[in-house]
Every structure is written in structure tokens, then in C-alpha cells.
Amino acid sequence: MKKIFCLVFALATGMLCAQNKEQLYDFTDVPQSLLLNPGAEVNFKSHVGVPFLSHIHVNAGSSGASAYDVFANDGRSINEKIEETLTQLGSRDYFTVNQQLEILNFGWRSKNDVYYSGGIYEELDVIAYFPKDFAVLAYEGNRDFVGETFRLSTISATAELMSVFHFGYNKQVNSRLRFGGRLKLYSSIFNARSVRNRGTFTTIESPNGNNIYQHIIRGADVRLQTAGYASLRDIESEDNADGAKQVLNKFLNRALLGGNLGIGVDLGFTYDIEDQWKVTGSVTDLGMIFYTKDVETYKAIGDYTFEGLNLPIDFSGDQSEEQDVLDDLEEAVSYDTIHDSYSAFRPMKLNGSVRYSFNRYRSASCDCYLDSGKIPYMDGVGAQVFMQFRPRQPQLALSLFYDKRFSKYFRTKINYTIDDYSYSNIGFMLSTYVSKINFYLAANNVLEYQNLAKARGASVQLGFNIIM
Amino acid sequence: MNKNAFSLKVLLVLIAVVTLSCVKDVDFDQTENLVLTPIFEADFVYSKVNTEDLIDVDTDIIVPVVRDTISFDVFSTDFAIDNLEQLELFFKFENSMERDIEFTFIFTDDAYTPLHSFSRVAIKGTNQIPVITETTEIFDKPTLNNLTTSSKIISEIRVIDTTGSLQGEIEVQSTATYFVRYQS
Numbered sequence: 001m002k003k004i005f006c007l008v009f010a011l012a013t014g015m016l017c018a019q020n021k022e023q024l025y026d027f028t029d030v031p032q033s034l035l036l037n038p039g040a041e042v043n044f045k046s047h048v049g050v051p052f053l054s055h056i057h058v059n060a061g062s063s064g065a066s067a068y069d070v071f072a073n074d075g076r077s078i079n080e081k082i083e084e085t086l087t088q089l090g091s092r093d094y095f096t097v098n099q100q101l102e103i104l105n106f107g108w109r110s111k112n113d114v115y116y117s118g119g120i121y122e123e124l125d126v127i128a129y130f131p132k133d134f135a136v137l138a139y140e141g142n143r144d145f146v147g148e149t150f151r152l153s154t155i156s157a158t159a160e161l162m163s164v165f166h167f168g169y170n171k172q173v174n175s176r177l178r179f180g181g182r183l184k185l186y187s188s189i190f191n192a193r194s195v196r197n198r199g200t201f202t203t204i205e206s207p208n209g210n211n212i213y214q215h216i217i218r219g220a221d222v223r224l225q226t227a228g229y230a231s232l233r234d235i236e237s238e239d240n241a242d243g244a245k246q247v248l249n250k251f252l253n254r255a256l257l258g259g260n261l262g263i264g265v266d267l268g269f270t271y272d273i274e275d276q277w278k279v280t281g282s283v284t285d286l287g288m289i290f291y292t293k294d295v296e297t298y299k300a301i302g303d304y305t306f307e308g309l310n311l312p313i314d315f316s317g318d319q320s321e322e323q324d325v326l327d328d329l330e331e332a333v334s335y336d337t338i339h340d341s342y343s344a345f346r347p348m349k350l351n352g353s354v355r356y357s358f359n360r361y362r363s364a365s366c367d368c369y370l371d372s373g374k375i376p377y378m379d380g381v382g383a384q385v386f387m388q389f390r391p392r393q394p395q396l397a398l399s400l401f402y403d404k405r406f407s408k409y410f411r412t413k414i415n416y417t418i419d420d421y422s423y424s425n426i427g428f429m430l431s432t433y434v435s436k437i438n439f440y441l442a443a444n445n446v447l448e449y450q451n452l453a454k455a456r457g458a459s460v461q462l463g464f465n466i467i468m
Numbered sequence: 469m470n471k472n473a474f475s476l477k478v479l480l481v482l483i484a485v486v487t488l489s490c491v492k493d494v495d496f497d498q499t500e501n502l503v504l505t506p507i508f509e510a511d512f513v514y515s516k517v518n519t520e521d522l523i524d525v526d527t528d529i530i531v532p533v534v535r536d537t538i539s540f541d542v543f544s545t546d547f548a549i550d551n552l553e554q555l556e557l558f559f560k561f562e563n564s565m566e567r568d569i570e571f572t573f574i575f576t577d578d579a580y581t582p583l584h585s586f587s588r589v590a591i592k593g594t595n596q597i598p599v600i601t602e603t604t605e606i607f608d609k610p611t612l613n614n615l616t617t618s619s620k621i622i623s624e625i626r627v628i629d630t631t632g633s634l635q636g637e638i639e640v641q642s643t644a645t646y647f648v649r650y651q652s
Contacts, residue, residue, distance in 0.1 A: 210514045
């Protein structure tokens with residue numbers, strides 16, 4: 001129990017943010033910007049990502065507290081710090097982990113000037129809201145909370161591991177507008193979700209009741225939906241020596257379109273208002289996954305009031321009729337395991353930006369990036385907005401950025417972002433291009449890297465591409 | 469400055485920032501000192517015993533012992549064995565009978581072997597002025613350690629006075645307070 005409590009706390013306060021990639025968005029020198037906006041500007045003829053190394057992304061955050069808040073080596077007892085953090089955290093605070101590993105990425109420009117791109121990537125996405133009410137119950141008990149309601153709705157979390165196969169289209173529609181779309185096929189490896197739970201647990205004084213208190217479970221409706229879990233559990237229970245191999249084989253099979261399938265689209269555009277002003281926008285992961293295989297849902301529904309055990313129930317000393325409170329509870333609050341299919345929307349993301357470019361490159365012999373023939377501006381400033389839909393409420397981030405191109409070989413971007421995690425999030429990105437090899441590295445919250453324990457969110461993306 | 473040299477320096481600085489980042493001024497070993505001490509309070513048993521419950525309707529004489537058995541295997545769970553530090557059973561008797569009534573609780577294992585017992589007396593009152601008796605039975609850790617195989621509670625009610633009216637009622641209310649201590 002203590003370990004579970006510590007784990008929840010460590011995760012909720014860990015430094016490990018939303019899937020915002022504010023540095024990479026509209027950073028058009030890097031092909032992966034097409035995954036954030038399929039209608040992004042593309043100035044190269046073709047590209048191939050270095051397999052497994054073209055996009056490595058880790059992004060994690062906690063909206064309420066940092067690891068330092070709980071584990072600071074400051075002479076105070078950890079119990080004191082946990083109590084303070086418990087008070088500080090609310091049921092809308094959450095932690096997220098998002099990780100992506102690109103396996104394959106490629107693209108080419110067709111004769112009719114359409115840029116096609118495609119690839120495969122693996123993604124892990126976890127969000128768990130802080131179960132405030134039950135954390136308080138576990139930490140302090142109910143004795144000092146008589147009359148207060150503990151809400152089952154504070155339990156809300158989803159976890160998804162999947163592979164994504166995608167193919168996109170990007171075309172300059174007219175002199176000002178570029179439009180793009182991407183079709184995605186999701187193959188879920190594992191899913192677990194417990195959202196929209198309902199019901200309350202309350203202990204009240206009962207001056208006119210049978211006993212001193214009444215413990216009331218009212219309108220309970222708690223569900224945990226899983227897909228891809230039951231068969232893994234069976235492997236464990238068989239205690240097979242090659243269990244790990246079987247798990248790996250199952251994961252590989254599911255990753256290669258053998259899992260629960262889903263479909264989605266990305267849509268985006270770039271619009272040149274005038275030569276130096278540009279707006280972009282995109283919606284990504286507009287889709288859903290249909291969970292029909294290996295599905296197991298656990299649900300508990302009902303109402304129950306406990307007043308203690310009533311005695312005596314007979315006067316004969318017959319011990320065959322024993323009262324058992326757990327039997328009564330199980331009868332009142334039915335617990336079932338069902339195997340009904342379910343579906344779930346992907347966490348849709350919206351990105352948008354406005355950009356002003358200036359300082360056009362003046363050299364007669366332009367060493368413009370990728371020799372696209374288009375004389376670039378060396379500097380750009382602008383603003384970006386990001387929103388991701390989540391089970392409780394959307395996550396929102398606003399960024400200001402400055403983008404500087406130093407040469408054909410080197411371009412950087414710096415962002416200042418306000419989000420749920422921080423008001424002092426400075427992000428930095430650089431991209432190099434040498435002998436057709438592109439390397440990019442982006443990180444946010446860089447001011448916190450001197451001590452990540454104090455950071456509420458951190459994100460890193462890096463990768464290698466061959467661009468022609 | 470040569471642009472390529474500058475580029476290289478910036479690249480190295482960013483890589484250094486990312487790779488040389490650190491986590492400091494924290495001590496995750498503090499979890500070893502983490503002690504959670506929640507206190508849970510829950511209803512235990514309740515009853516309303518009246519004259520008819522204590523007299524055999526066939527013979528019209530007082531039943532020597534009114535007995536009941538309830539399943540109560542809280543103490544034998546791994547959670548309780550590892551983390552339950554103390555238990556307090558609080559009883560409130562409200563007696564309007566003119567006789568003292570004794571309540572005995574016997575904790576047994578599955579084979580009904582007694583492991584621990586205690587008794588409390590509901591002090592006699594009158595129909596006009598019922599007497600309220602409040603009492604608490606404390607189970608310390610050594611006592612709880614003896615109850616790790618406990619799975620049942622037998623309750624016994626005895627009329628222990630020989631004189632006085634049995635007309636009236638005894639109302640029993642009780643709570644159990646569980647003092648938990650999680651520590652590795």
C-alpha cells in the first residue's frame with residue numbers, strides 16, 4: 001500500500017507535459033514538422049529518416065508539483081512535505097508521459113509538386129489525474145473527515161501503447177495557401193482507461209440510525225476498461241519460461257496491425273497573408289480506436305449503506321447462519337468482468353501559429369537551405385497556440401518564439417511557453433544540415449535542466465534525417 | 469566568427485545542457501522514513517435487545533445465553549498483520565431494563581477455537597431513566613498479533629442479575645477505530 005501511495009505521489013510529482021512540441025512545430029527544415037502540421041511548408045525534394053533514430057521524443061510533466069516538493073533534501077520530514085503537497089494538489093492536477101519512437105519516415109516530391117510522406121512510429125501516452133479524494137483517504141483515513149464526501153470521479157486515467165502507420169499529402173494549392181492531410185492507421189498494443197467514474201463515499205453521523213455512523217456508497221459506477229491485458233495476464237499465470245518471449249511476440253504482432261485497429265486523420269495548412277506574414281494551423285489525431293480484441297472491463301455499480309453488524313440474529317447458538325459484511329457489500333455493489341467491445345477517441349491536438357519573418361538573405365550567391373531556390377528570411381518571430389483534448393479538460397499552451405537561421409548549416413529557435421506546468425518555460429531547438437545529413441535537437445524548460453527535480457515538465461526531441 | 473564554428477559551439481552547448489542535466493538537492497531515500505498513519509473509523513456492531521429476546525417463548529424462562537456468530541476476518545489479512553497498530557472498539561449501551569446485562573465478544577479461528585475475549589456490562593437502568601454506559605476495549609499490537617488467525621466473533625448476551633424487571637430495552641451501538649501505520 002505504501003509503495004502504491006509512493007508511486008502515485010512520485011508520478012504525480014515527477015519531473016518526467018502534454019504532447020506539445022512547440023520547438024518543432026512549423027520548424028520547416030525538419031521533416032518531422034509534417035507530423036505536427038501536414039500542411040507545413042516543405043522546401044526539400046525528398047527525405048528519409050534514419051530508421052529508429054529519426055525521431056526520439058520523451059515528454060513528461062506534472063501540473064501540480066515537482067519531485068523537489070516532496071523529496072527535497074532540506075531537513076524537513078518527508079511526511080511534512082507530503083502533507084503540504086497533498087494540500088497543494090487538486091483533483092484537476094495530473095501527470096502525463098508521452099514517448100514516441102519513429103521507426104520509419106520518408107517523403108518525396110512528385111512531378112506534380114505534391115509532397116508525399118509516410119512512416120511508422122510507436123507511441124506511449126499516459127495521463128493520470130491526481131486522485132485527490134482517495135489520496136487523502138489513504139493518507140489520513142476517514143476519522144477526521146466525517147460528513148465529507150469522497151468522490152469516485154477523482155479516479156481518472158488512461159494509458160495507450162500503439163504503433164501508427166501514416167501517409168500524408170502536402171500541396172501548394174495556390175500562391176498563398178498550402179494544404180496537407182495525413183491518414184493514420186492505429187494499431188493498439190495495450191490500452192487501459194478508467195474515465196467518467198461516478199459515485200461517492202461518505203461517512204456521516206447517524207443520531208437517529210441504528211448505529212453511530214452510516215458509511216454510504218451512493219451511485220457508484222466505476223469502470224476499468226482494458227484491451228490487450230487479459231492475454232498477457234494469462235501468460236504470467238502459466239508461469240512459462242519463455243513468457244517474456246511470448247509477450248514480445250504478442251507486442252510485435254499487435255504493433256504490425258495485429259492489434260485493435262483505429263483510424264484517424266491529420267489536417268493542416270499554411271497561409272501566406274503577405275510576403276512576411278504567415279499563419280498556420282493543424283488538427284492532428286482526429287480519430288478513434290475500436291477495441292474489439294482481448295477486451296476485459298471491470299465494473300462495480302451500486303449503492304450500499306453500512307451501519308455495522310446487527311446482532312443477535314438468532315438465539316439458538318446455531319453457527320451456520322453467520323453474517324458477513326463483505327457478502328452484503330458484494331450483493332449491493334455488483335462487481336462484474338465483461339468483454340464488450342468499446343471505442344475511444346484519440347486525444348486530438350490543435351496547433352496554430354502566426355509568424356512574421358524579416359532580414360531576408362542578401363547574398364547574390366544564396367546558400368539558402370536545401371537550395372530550394374527560395375531566398376529565405378533569416379529571422380522570424382511569432383506566437384503559437386497548442387491545445388490537446390484530455391479526459392477532464394483540454395490542456396492549453398501558449399508560446400512566443402524567435403527563429404534564427406545562421407547559415408545553410410544551422411538554424412535555431414527559442415520559445416517562451418506558458419502552460420499548466422510552468423510560467424517560465426524556455427525551450428530551445430537547433431537543426432544542422434551537413435552533407436545532406438540533418439540532425440535536430442529540441443528541449444524545453446531548459447532553465448530547469450540545472451536541477452530537473454524542480455521542473456514540473458520536460459520535453460526532448462532529437463533525430464537524424466537524410467534530406468535532399 | 470566563422471559561422472560553422474559558432475554553429476558547432478551552440479550545438480555543443482545545447483547537447484551539454486540536455487545531457488549534463490541533473491537532479492539534485494533531492495533524496496529519494498527519504499521514502500524509507502515515510503510513515504503513513506491514517507486512522508479509519510467504522511461502525512462495528514449494533515443491536516436492540518428487548519424483553520422477548522431474552523425470554524424463551526416456549527418455557528417463559530430467561531435464556532441463559534443469547535449467542536450469535538459473525539464473520540470478521542479483518543485481523544488475518546496481510547494488510548492488518550503488517551500495518552494495523554492498534555484497534556479501539558467503542559461501545560455505547562443504553563439500558564432501560566432493571567438488570568445488568570453482560571455482553572461478551574469471543575474472537576475465534578475457523579474451528580471456533582477461542583483466541584481472545586472480553587466482556588462489558590450494560591449497567592441497569594429503568595424505563596424512565598435508561599442508563600448509558602460507554603466503554604472502550606483497546607487491542608494493542610501484541611494482542612493483535614495473537615489474532616492473526618481470527619476469522620469469527622461470537623457474541624454472547626447474558627442476564628447477570630437475578631432480580632429486577634426485564635421490561636425495557638438495551639440499545640447497543642459501537643465503532644471500531646483502526647490505527648494504521650505504513651512503514652517499510
